[in-house]
Amino acid sequence: MRIPAIVTLLILAAAPALADEQAHLVLRDHIFTPNRLEVPSGKKFQLVVKNDSDQPIEWESEELDREEVVRPGEENTIFLGPLSPGEYAYFDDRHQDSKGVLVAK
Amino acid sequence: MRRSRGRALLASACLLLGTAARADELRLITPNDIGYRELEIEHDGSVGLGHGADGGGFYSIEFGTGATAWWHTGVELDVEREGGPDSSTAVQGVTLENQIRLTRPGENWLDAALYSELSRSTLRGGPDDVLVGAALLKDVGRTTHTLNLFFDKAFSTDDDYRGVRFSYAWQSRWNLYRQFAPAIEAFGESGRVDRPDSFQSGQLIAGPMATGVILLGPLGKLRYEAGYLFGVTDASPSGTIRWKMEMEIPL
Numbered sequence: 001m002r003i004p005a006i007v008t009l010l011i012l013a014a015a016p017a018l019a020d021e022q023a024h025l026v027l028r029d030h031i032f033t034p035n036r037l038e039v040p041s042g043k044k045f046q047l048v049v050k051n052d053s054d055q056p057i058e059w060e061s062e063e064l065d066r067e068e069v070v071r072p073g074e075e076n077t078i079f080l081g082p083l084s085p086g087e088y089a090y091f092d093d094r095h096q097d098s099k100g101v102l103v104a105k
Numbered sequence: 106m107r108r109s110r111g112r113a114l115l116a117s118a119c120l121l122l123g124t125a126a127r128a129d130e131l132r133l134i135t136p137n138d139i140g141y142r143e144l145e146i147e148h149d150g151s152v153g154l155g156h157g158a159d160g161g162g163f164y165s166i167e168f169g170t171g172a173t174a175w176w177h178t179g180v181e182l183d184v185e186r187e188g189g190p191d192s193s194t195a196v197q198g199v200t201l202e203n204q205i206r207l208t209r210p211g212e213n214w215l216d217a218a219l220y221s222e223l224s225r226s227t228l229r230g231g232p233d234d235v236l237v238g239a240a241l242l243k244d245v246g247r248t249t250h251t252l253n254l255f256f257d258k259a260f261s262t263d264d265d266y267r268g269v270r271f272s273y274a275w276q277s278r279w280n281l282y283r284q285f286a287p288a289i290e291a292f293g294e295s296g297r298v299d300r301p302d303s304f305q306s307g308q309l310i311a312g313p314m315a316t317g318v319i320l321l322g323p324l325g326k327l328r329y330e331a332g333y334l335f336g337v338t339d340a341s342p343s344g345t346i347r348w349k350m351e352m353e354i355p356l
Contacts, residue, residue: 079211
């Protein structure tokens with residue numbers, strides 16, 4: 001009885017997400033560009049973070065309870081939302097002076 | 106990092122032998138807590154209190170890392186303090202832990218990971234143990250709900266350790282602040298899969314927890330969980346204190 005229930009839960013987990021909007025961030029010289037990035041509110045979206053530096057970064061947002069390590073020269077996709085309208089701060093946990101804001105509208 | 110499970114075999118053995126139930130390892134596994142490019146040093150502990158407890162406790166320390174963005178591996182040292190008047194503390198075993206993330210956070214309706222432990226007893230005649238299971242997580246608004254389901258098999262000539270046993274853990278957390286997020290959680294064991302215990306004979310403890318993350322700049326971050334779990338069934342200690350501290354150091 002339990003094993004089929006677990007399999008059902010794993011199938012639900014594997015269900016692919018619907019195509020989401022993408023928003024792009026680039027980190028170069030410890031600066032995120034754009035520093036204030038507009039993202040959609042009320043629906044899921046993908047935040048693509050590109051690390052254009054020569055060190056790994058850890059994109060992190062306390063308000064969104066999300067973190068992601070991005071290796072030098074690579075880009076990672078972070079799945080976010082739906083967000084309420086407002087501002088959500090983020091930073092690079094390895095270099096905490098590097099920070100920015102997602103603005104959900 | 107993130108984890109939960111109970112050692113049904115040892116608890117069940119205590120019950121079969123007519124001794125008081127005691128605190129066992131209680132862990133909550135978070136599917137997304139891989140710790141890629143981080144060294145994770147984690148300490149867990151739990152102590153049973155009050156009626157049905159013998160004052161014993163279970164403690165562990167783990168060193169782990171995210172070998173890839175989807176695979177966490179670690180080695181854990183398990184220590185138990187026996188209850189009763191002649192209590193002693195001894196290393197019980199060494200455990201190899203592995204966690205494989207099946208989904209990326211928020212990508213699908215549910216986040217999921219597979220989890221396994223291989224435990225080698227350091228006690229003479231103590232059972233070795235294999236545990237496998239699933240860790241599932243769902244964010245709803247500012248709340249996070251985590252469910253763990255585990256199957257546990259001990260290898261011993263002792264009849265008390267026969268069969269595959271089932272245990273589970275659940276936590277619902279309100280993400281109030283990163284530094285402090287209150288939660289409610291439960292840990293249960295229902296005995297052998299082919300011969301489940303009655304509800305009152307199984308272990309079930311539940312209660313409030315404080316959880317949070319403290320950023321320590323270049324040193325990394327410290328995650329904590331601490332709380333008090335009440336015994337729900339006759340076989341459970343009337344109270345259990347559980348805590349966890351985890352240091353994540355960037356590599």
